[in-house]
Amino acid sequence: MIVCENIKPDEYNQVVDLAVEVFMEDKFFMKYLPDEQNRRKTLAEIYRDGVEICDKNFGGTLVAKLDGKIVGFLMYFDYVKFRKTNLADFKKIFGVEIQHNHVAPISFAKIHRLVLKSKQNPVYVLAIGVGKNYQHQGIGKSLFADFLKCFEDRVIMSDISGLFFLRLCQKYGFDLAPISDVCYVAISK
Numbered sequence: 001m002i003v004c005e006n007i008k009p010d011e012y013n014q015v016v017d018l019a020v021e022v023f024m025e026d027k028f029f030m031k032y033l034p035d036e037q038n039r040r041k042t043l044a045e046i047y048r049d050g051v052e053i054c055d056k057n058f059g060g061t062l063v064a065k066l067d068g069k070i071v072g073f074l075m076y077f078d079y080v081k082f083r084k085t086n087l088a089d090f091k092k093i094f095g096v097e098i099q100h101n102h103v104a105p106i107s108f109a110k111i112h113r114l115v116l117k118s119k120q121n122p123v124y125v126l127a128i129g130v131g132k133n134y135q136h137q138g139i140g141k142s143l144f145a146d147f148l149k150c151f152e153d154r155v156i157m158s159d160i161s162g163l164f165f166l167r168l169c170q171k172y173g174f175d176l177a178p179i180s181d182v183c184y185v186a187i188s189k
Helices: 009-023 027-032 036-056 079-085 087-094 109-118 139-150 163-171
Strands: 002-006 059-066 069-078 096-099 102-105 123-130 156-160 175-178 184-187
Touching (some): 002 139, 009 036, 009 059, 009 069, 027 036, 036 059, 036 069, 036 123, 059 123, 059 139, 069 079, 079 087, 079 123, 109 156, 109 184, 123 139, 139 163, 156 163, 163 175
Antiparallel strands (some): 002 059, 059 069, 096 102, 156 184
């Protein structure tokens, strides 16, 4: 039986390891971090920061467990509250893009303009993933559905480069717009 619940601090490393596994073959990361060893190291850093940042900035990480083992995760935060109260961490998430095998300042300006234009306060999905051995079993769909129920009165938004999350957002009727050659922004209706 799948159980979806909030992460516990002693589970952070499990989620980071799972995120590295899930995103090693993501189009965005493969494009900007072609060296596999460098990609693995950078992903671990990105998702360790991500879990901690979401946990302390008006969000969190939901985990899907199967027989007590974490097999999926969803990281999220309140976009506007996070930006207003912790700009330094916000810039860690949105003020960088990976270029030439290192993280360099650049833009998620298109995403931010969409938030400002919509005049909404979205809950932002930073990442969602399911371990390779557990995919195609409805775990990601269940995790996302539970998440959507918790925030049914809010706009949900994310940037997407993976096919799994793209299809999930299409299934739930999100508006999708390209923001680069490997990434979309998704906004719930």
